[in-house]
Amino acid sequence: MPNKTGRRYPGKTSSPDDKGEHIRLCLENDMESSCSNGFEKYRLINQPLPEILFSSVDTSCRFLGKDISAPFIISPITGGSDLSKTINTNLAKAAQALRLVLSVGSQRLALENPDLAATYQIRQIAPDIPIIANLGAIYLNYGYGLKDCEAAVKMIQADALCLYLNPMQKILQGSPDLDFKGLVDKIAHLCRHLSVPVMVKEVGFGLSPLAAELLADVGVACIDIAGAGGTSWAKITRQMKKSIWGETGACFDDWGTPTADALVAVRKAVGSIQIVASGGIRNGLDMAKALALGADYAGMALPLLRPATQSANAVKLRIEAVLRELRITMFCSGIRTLEGFNGDRNIIELCHT
Numbered sequence: 004m005p006n007k008t009g010r011r012y013p014g015k016t017s018s019p020d021d022k023g024e025h026i027r028l029c030l031e032n033d034m035e036s037s038c039s040n041g042f043e044k045y046r047l048i049n050q051p052l053p054e055i056l057f058s059s060v061d062t063s064c065r066f067l068g069k070d071i072s073a074p075f076i077i078s079p080i081t082g083g084s085d086l087s088k089t090i091n092t093n094l095a096k097a098a099q100a101l102r103l104v105l106s107v108g109s110q111r112l113a114l115e116n117p118d119l120a121a122t123y124q125i126r127q128i129a130p131d132i133p134i135i136a137n138l139g140a141i142y143l144n145y146g147y148g149l150k151d152c153e154a155a156v157k158m159i160q161a162d163a164l165c166l167y168l169n170p171m172q173k174i175l176q177g178s179p180d181l182d183f184k185g186l187v188d189k190i191a192h193l194c195r196h197l198s199v200p201v202m203v204k205e206v207g208f209g210l211s212p213l214a215a216e217l218l219a220d221v222g223v224a225c226i227d228i229a230g231a232g233g234t235s236w237a238k239i240t241r242q243m244k245k246s247i248w249g250e251t252g253a254c255f256d257d258w259g260t261p262t263a264d265a266l267v268a269v270r271k272a273v274g275s276i277q278i279v280a281s282g283g284i285r286n287g288l289d290m291a292k293a294l295a296l297g298a299d300y301a302g303m304a305l306p307l308l309r310p311a312t313q314s315a316n317a318v319k320l321r322i323e324a325v326l327r328e329l330r331i332t333m334f335c336s337g338i339r340t341l342e343g344f345n346g347d348r349n350i351i352e353l354c355h356t
């Protein structure tokens with residue numbers, strides 16, 4: 004069936020109802036991986052002589068040329084329904100008030116049906132912050148190209164486009180769209196021609212060093228590890244009403260590389276690319292450890308979902324708590340500014356088991 008734009012998208016993809024079910028499952032059930040994010044294996048070294056005034060601890064930095072108050076990214080979550088609009092509005096108001104980076108969820112629904120674009124459009128309420136557009140990279144193999152990516156960027160006046168990689172999620176969804184061949188070349192083409200920088204992320208199973216190297220080589224500006232230890236798309240897709248799996252496939256609930264392990268391996272593989280650590284980041288201590296292990300930013304999705312269904316203030320309070328924990332960690336580690344995470348002094352060590 005042609006859709007409202009006349010486009011024929013050949014694959015069977017998530018509908019607004021599926022997206023609503025993802026959110027409901029995340030709000031009503033434990034949809035987190037039972038493997039840890041890996042950060043418990045590390046500790047920051049307590050610094051009882053920090054030589055710092057607490058109020059001078061400064062987390063400000065820049066993201067794609069814009070000033071932000073902390074290296075915190077609201078990871079992509081949603082769009083495409085009334086509830087999504089509420090969620091995106093509350094996230095945007097909080098991100099604007101706190102001057103942080105905000106991502107929207109996959110915009111494919113709005114590319115297929117322009118009536119849904121309004122559920123993603125938060126630029127008016129967040130005029131100053133970096134906003135990131137979002138699309139599944141797999142769609143580049145199923146009819147999408149530069150024009151569609153440009154349309155997604157324009158739809159929300161975004162500062163960057165983030166493509167997500169999700170082979171495990173796709174196969175557990177029972178999707179027929181499983182041709183992941185040739186995506187690197189298509190991403191390279193976008194990096195050369197899109198009007199904004201291209202980012203690439205996983206969805207909670209972790210980017211590998213090999214993927215990171217390929218992406219860095221073709222000019223991707225920033226990669227998001229999105230490792231295991233937080234939201235498990237294996238659990239979510241298996242529990243969907245129309246899941247074809249039932250108990251089969253439960254072995255993949257904890258699939259993926261824990262975020263800390265993926266981060267360390269990827270940072271070793273690619274020296275200079277900007278890295279977001281996300282996947283199971285749940286507090287400011289996780290965030291600080293990620294920064295100490297080579298991330299430039301940290302991202303969070305699931306913990307912001309419930310507050311985002313409530314109010315902008317609820318989102319703001321949740322993020323402020325995390326940022327307070329980050330500042331406390333920096334103070335007690337003797338780190339006054341984010342540059343301190345990359346200095347010569349050893350600030351993090353492996354815990355002995």
Ligand SMILES: Cc1cc2nc3c(=O)[nH]c(=O)nc-3n(C[C@H](O)[C@H](O)[C@H](O)COP(=O)(O)O)c2cc1C
Pocket residue numbers: 025026029078079080081107108109137166167204205206207229232233234281282283284302303304305306308
């Ligand atoms: C309800 C929900 C919807 C999501 N939708 C998207 C999406 O549309 N695009 C995307 O790149 N990631 C999506 N994600 C994945 C997150 O951006 C993130 O990579 C992942 O959840 C790991 O972070 P967390 O453990 O903090 O949730 C979604 C996550 C959740 C919880």
